[in-house]
Amino acid sequence: MKTILTDIVSIPVDDPIAFTFFTGYMAMLASAVFFFVERGSVEGKWKLSMLVSGLITGIAAVHYYYMRDYYLATGQTPTALRYIDWTLTVPLMCVEFYLLTKAAGAKVSLLWKLILASVWMLVTGYIGEAFTDGSTGHSVIWGVLSTIGYVYILYTAWFGEVAQLAKNSGDAAVIKGIKILGWFVLVGWAVYPIGYMCMPGGWLNTGLGWSASNVDLFYNIADAINKIGFGLVVYSIAVSSTPTAKA
Numbered sequence: 632m633k634t635i636l637t638d639i640v641s642i643p644v645d646d647p648i649a650f651t652f653f654t655g656y657m658a659m660l661a662s663a664v665f666f667f668v669e670r671g672s673v674e675g676k677w678k679l680s681m682l683v684s685g686l687i688t689g690i691a692a693v694h695y696y697y698m699r700d701y702y703l704a705t706g707q708t709p710t711a712l713r714y715i716d717w718t719l720t721v722p723l724m725c726v727e728f729y730l731l732t733k734a735a736g737a738k739v740s741l742l743w744k745l746i747l748a749s750v751w752m753l754v755t756g757y758i759g760e761a762f763t764d765g766s767t768g769h770s771v772i773w774g775v776l777s778t779i780g781y782v783y784i785l786y787t788a789w790f791g792e793v794a795q796l797a798k799n800s801g802d803a804a805v806i807k808g809i810k811i812l813g814w815f816v817l818v819g820w821a822v823y824p825i826g827y828m829c830m831p832g833g834w835l836n837t838g839l840g841w842s843a844s845n846v847d848l849f850y851n852i853a854d855a856i857n858k859i860g861f862g863l864v865v866y867s868i869a870v871s872s873t874p875t876a877k878a
């Protein structure tokens with residue numbers, strides 16, 4: 632893909648969306664470097680989890696690099712790039728849940744169920760956004776269908792297999808870590824549907840008059856919190872159960 636116009640187009644100082652695209656990019660890149668490097672200081676069984684944290688933020692950094700350009704050059708929401716990024720990174724977050732509970736007996740079937748639910752959530756959300764006719768009906772139908780996938784992941788993390796396995800692990804760091812990740816899914820992930828509802832025809836757009844430009848603002852803030860936050864939780868679990876690691 633060709634880099635679009637970064638050198639020519641300037642950042643308007645009063646544009647918070649452009650600001651979050653740039654800071655989001657740098658934060659993702661810095662986090663990826665951090666997770667890749669720190670991978671070397673944790674115990675062997677946590678190295679794969681740390682690698683996945685680095686991949687999540689690294690993949691996001693590359694997409695932010697392009698989304699930033701796209702937004703500056705066109706002023707439009709980079710919907711396709713956004714969903715390509717999520718389609719790679721959200722399943723990787725499911726992999727984190729799987730890896731953390733693997734020692735307690737998590738089966739590959741759990742991983743597939745979570746991945747399937749996340750793909751469902753994202754494909755329906757993409758249809759809702761990319762193929763909108765600007766009507767509330769379209770936005771609501773696809774938003775509700777998407778939410779089914781979200782609730783499934785939420786339920787699994789809080790009450791389902793993931794929660795059960797964490798409890799069975801008997802590892803205090805894992806129990807606490809899964810609890811915190813559950814909060815990320817409940818609160819941090821809930822920011823995305825708020826952004827979604829700002830699109831033309833969305834409830835917050837038609838109901839409260841929130842501008843469609845808020846979509847990217849919510850998504851950018853949520854991405855930084857969730858992707859980097861998830862990685863840091865995994866890192867703290869790894870460090871607290873690695874006797875020699877210095878945090």
Ligand SMILES: *C/C=C(C)/C=C/C=C(C)/C=C/C1=C(C)CCCC1(C)C
Pocket residue numbers: 717720721752753755756757759773774775777778781820821823824827854857858
């Ligand atoms: C790193 C990216 C993450 C964690 C993305 C998460 C995205 C969601 C939880 C999106 C959820 C949506 C709904 C629950 C309904 C409306 C459509 C979506 C796709 C925005």
